[in-house]
Amino acid sequence: MKLADLPTPSLVLDRAALAANCRAMAARAAKLGVRLRPHMKTAKSAEAAKMATAGQFGGITVSTLAEAEYFAAHGFRDIAYAVGIAPAKLDAVARLQRAGVAMTLVADNVAAVQAAAQRAGELGAEFSLLVEIETGGGRAGVLPDSPELLEVGRAIAAAKGLALAGVLTHAGHSYKCKGEAAIAAVAEEERAGVVRAAERLRAAGLPCPVVSVGATPTAMFARSLAGVTEMRPGVYTLMDLYQMAIGVCRREDIAVSVLATVIGHNPRTGRILVDAGALALSHDKGAAGIMANVGYGWVLGERGDRLDGLFVAEVNQEHGMIASPSGAPPWERLPVGARVRILPNHACMMAAPYARYNVVERGDEVVAVWDKASGW
Amino acid sequence: MKLADLPTPSLVLDRAALAANCRAMAARAAKLGVRLRPHMKTAKSAEAAKMATAGQFGGITVSTLAEAEYFAAHGFRDIAYAVGIAPAKLDAVARLQRAGVAMTLVADNVAAVQAAAQRAGELGAEFSLLVEIETGGGRAGVLPDSPELLEVGRAIAAAKGLALAGVLTHAGHSYKCKGEAAIAAVAEEERAGVVRAAERLRAAGLPCPVVSVGATPTAMFARSLAGVTEMRPGVYTLMDLYQMAIGVCRREDIAVSVLATVIGHNPRTGRILVDAGALALSHDKGAAGIMANVGYGWVLGERGDRLDGLFVAEVNQEHGMIASPSGAPPWERLPVGARVRILPNHACMMAAPYARYNVVERGDEVVAVWDKASGW
Numbered sequence: 001m002k003l004a005d006l007p008t009p010s011l012v013l014d015r016a017a018l019a020a021n022c023r024a025m026a027a028r029a030a031k032l033g034v035r036l037r038p039h040m041k042t043a044k045s046a047e048a049a050k051m052a053t054a055g056q057f058g059g060i061t062v063s064t065l066a067e068a069e070y071f072a073a074h075g076f077r078d079i080a081y082a083v084g085i086a087p088a089k090l091d092a093v094a095r096l097q098r099a100g101v102a103m104t105l106v107a108d109n110v111a112a113v114q115a116a117a118q119r120a121g122e123l124g125a126e127f128s129l130l131v132e133i134e135t136g137g138g139r140a141g142v143l144p145d146s147p148e149l150l151e152v153g154r155a156i157a158a159a160k161g162l163a164l165a166g167v168l169t170h171a172g173h174s175y176k177c178k179g180e181a182a183i184a185a186v187a188e189e190e191r192a193g194v195v196r197a198a199e200r201l202r203a204a205g206l207p208c209p210v211v212s213v214g215a216t217p218t219a220m221f222a223r224s225l226a227g228v229t230e231m232r233p234g235v236y237t238l239m240d241l242y243q244m245a246i247g248v249c250r251r252e253d254i255a256v257s258v259l260a261t262v263i264g265h266n267p268r269t270g271r272i273l274v275d276a277g278a279l280a281l282s283h284d285k286g287a288a289g290i291m292a293n294v295g296y297g298w299v300l301g302e303r304g305d306r307l308d309g310l311f312v313a314e315v316n317q318e319h320g321m322i323a324s325p326s327g328a329p330p331w332e333r334l335p336v337g338a339r340v341r342i343l344p345n346h347a348c349m350m351a352a353p354y355a356r357y358n359v360v361e362r363g364d365e366v367v368a369v370w371d372k373a374s375g376w
Numbered sequence: 377m378k379l380a381d382l383p384t385p386s387l388v389l390d391r392a393a394l395a396a397n398c399r400a401m402a403a404r405a406a407k408l409g410v411r412l413r414p415h416m417k418t419a420k421s422a423e424a425a426k427m428a429t430a431g432q433f434g435g436i437t438v439s440t441l442a443e444a445e446y447f448a449a450h451g452f453r454d455i456a457y458a459v460g461i462a463p464a465k466l467d468a469v470a471r472l473q474r475a476g477v478a479m480t481l482v483a484d485n486v487a488a489v490q491a492a493a494q495r496a497g498e499l500g501a502e503f504s505l506l507v508e509i510e511t512g513g514g515r516a517g518v519l520p521d522s523p524e525l526l527e528v529g530r531a532i533a534a535a536k537g538l539a540l541a542g543v544l545t546h547a548g549h550s551y552k553c554k555g556e557a558a559i560a561a562v563a564e565e566e567r568a569g570v571v572r573a574a575e576r577l578r579a580a581g582l583p584c585p586v587v588s589v590g591a592t593p594t595a596m597f598a599r600s601l602a603g604v605t606e607m608r609p610g611v612y613t614l615m616d617l618y619q620m621a622i623g624v625c626r627r628e629d630i631a632v633s634v635l636a637t638v639i640g641h642n643p644r645t646g647r648i649l650v651d652a653g654a655l656a657l658s659h660d661k662g663a664a665g666i667m668a669n670v671g672y673g674w675v676l677g678e679r680g681d682r683l684d685g686l687f688v689a690e691v692n693q694e695h696g697m698i699a700s701p702s703g704a705p706p707w708e709r710l711p712v713g714a715r716v717r718i719l720p721n722h723a724c725m726m727a728a729p730y731a732r733y734n735v736v737e738r739g740d741e742v743v744a745v746w747d748k749a750s751g752w
Binding site: 007008009010041063064065083084085086087088089092108109111112115134138139140143172261262263264265266268269273275278279280282283284316317318319321335336337348349352353354355374375376 | 417485694
């Protein structure tokens with residue numbers, strides 16, 4: 001089967017690019033001397049996870065219980081659920097554990113720990129928790145030097161049915177800077193903060209075997225991860241225009257795209273219309289804040305060649321509107337019925353709603369179809 | 377089952393609000409003297425479509441072939457696919473027609489018509505086409521007074537295997553104005569433009585039985601639809617904060633929300649964290665351009681009561697960050713584990729990725745679970 005035979009919109013994954021991205025990150029982890037626990041919230045695919053964990057210890061990271069259940073069903077046995085745990089989710093976690101999956105959870109407050117301890121007792125289960133550390137992202141976590149760190153650590157360690165597994169952080173602010181030097185500085189903040197937290201827990205007599213960092217930009221540009229035991233990057237598997245815009249990857253590293261069909265021309269607005277809109281491409285415009293002429297994604301030909309700087313300037317639910325930076329799109333080159341591939345502004349968001357990947361190897365032959373998780 | 381028993385994030389549909397919205401739009405169609413062909417791209421649910429078509433002629437509108445196939449499988453037999461047709465989609469359309477579904481398609485250019493005619497011949501099928509008319513939305517369609525209108529109309533009427541069913545327009549620009557008077561003015565542009573196009577086709581000796589308009593704001597506030605035969609509003613079924621912001625509905629008309637769980641407090645940022653983020657709520661922030669303190673959605677209590685003006689200020693993939701306009705969120709009222717319901721900024725986008733609706737009737741008892749279409 002060729003890409004030309006697929007219905008549109010469809011999600012296309014270039015296995016050669018994915019494989020190269022996985023090899024590059026494995027080399028980074030080896031060089032930095034840490035374990036690689038890839039975050040599978042981006043690709044949400046067991047086949048992609050096999051490639052990302054090849055030669056590694058086999059652990060993965062997820063962001064939903066639906067992902068955890070999907071990967072467990074596909075044989076993964078060491079899963080970190082890296083979103084703050086709520087007590088009502090523990091029944092599902094306990095079920096996964098009874099099925100043989102080692103689950104690691106995250107908490108940044110005593111209330112969540114107490115609720116988890118109570119539910120562990122009710123379920124006759126044991127849960128392993130990491131303390132989430134804030135190292136600059138501004139989302140969640142306790143500060144490395146805060147009294148709350150020790151309070152949360154002690155609450156976990158003291159609770160029957162809970163085990164303190166260590167500390168975890170995510171340098172969300174690495175997405176807000178650009179270029180190797182700036183990202184390396186954030187990576188050092190991330191490392192220093194989470195290692196400081198680990199040292200404080202250990203100094204208080206608490207166990208802290210795991211020291212986990214995670215974000216693709218910092219994983220790519222960290223100069224040292226001394227004191228860190230594992231990293232959890234995710235978007236590196238697929239890469240996207242946002243990562244390209246901040247200097248983390250090249251265009252040819254972007255492994256995922258949406259195949260779309262031209263459905264019309266609008267000579268009055270200078271737009272070429274395609275059947276991939278806000279749902280098929282996502283509403284994420286992160287890279288558009290950094291780069292000109294990116295919109296909701298760059299437009300390629302069916303074989304992956306860049307087309308005249310074309311980009312998706314506007315979206316409605318199922319309509320995408322392609323513009324040219326010159327104002328004059330190549331009407332004749334993209335007649336009604338022509339196919340294009342649209343590169344993601346943000347791969348995690350673009351890939352999420354699709355049920356499967358149509359896998360190619362740098363060309364237009366569909367060499368495999370991979371299932372994937374979606375929803376909750 | 378109660379909402380408290382559901383995993384989160386989950387999609388909640390208030391059937392009483394949906395029913396009231398359906399009754400109100402049925403009354404509008406009756407008053408305006410047109411048929412109601414509800415656009416099911418918003419709710420994507422057969423049960424919702426049954427309510428929206430109750431007492432009507434039974435036709436619906438869709439925006440993807442996946443929706444067409446879903447509704448056909450649930451017994452709907454008159455479906456307009458209101459996105460410009462591409463030739464590669466006609467095999468699926470022909471299959472639906474062989475299964476007894478009357479499909480109506482849309483084209484705004486001669487190339488699409490010629491390709492459809494060729495495919496009709498190859499498939500031994502007949503396709504019914506509406507000419508898409510541009511009445512101000514700036515997306516697609518031919519202008520009512522353009523030579524292209526007659527060219528496209530004649531191309532359809534002349535082609536073996538194609539039938540000219542009439543004209544269709546969508547006043548996308550009705551979303552860009554606010555209040556009854558402004559929207560009524562757009563509705564009149566929409567009506568006048570599409571009726572003018574119909575008259576020109578008829579004057580040229582071409583058939584034009586269907587004259588179709590469609591957008592919730594114009595359906596709500598049009599003063600006359602003289603010359604129009606049907607309307608295709610969609611978002612009125614669920615309503616959302618955007619429709620509220622432009623004056624089309626009240627808060628209590630919004631029938632859909634996402635149930636989420638509090639997973640943390642961030643005292644440094646003043647944010648309450650929930651497990652519903654960019655995927656669960658969508659990245660659509662349309663209403664935030666019109667109203668203050670709306671972000672990615674308003675926050676309600678589990679029973680649908682408004683909570684202190686709280687709104688989702690930021691999202692990451694699976695994290696939502698709730699802020700208070702006062703800067704001081706009610707920490708004690710929303711402890712870790714508490715449930716909230718988040719109203720949609722844009723209902724079509726929020727509901728799309730979910731596999732099902734958990735149906736309530738103004739309360740917190742789940743009285744039904746409805747399947748729905750998603751993906752492509």
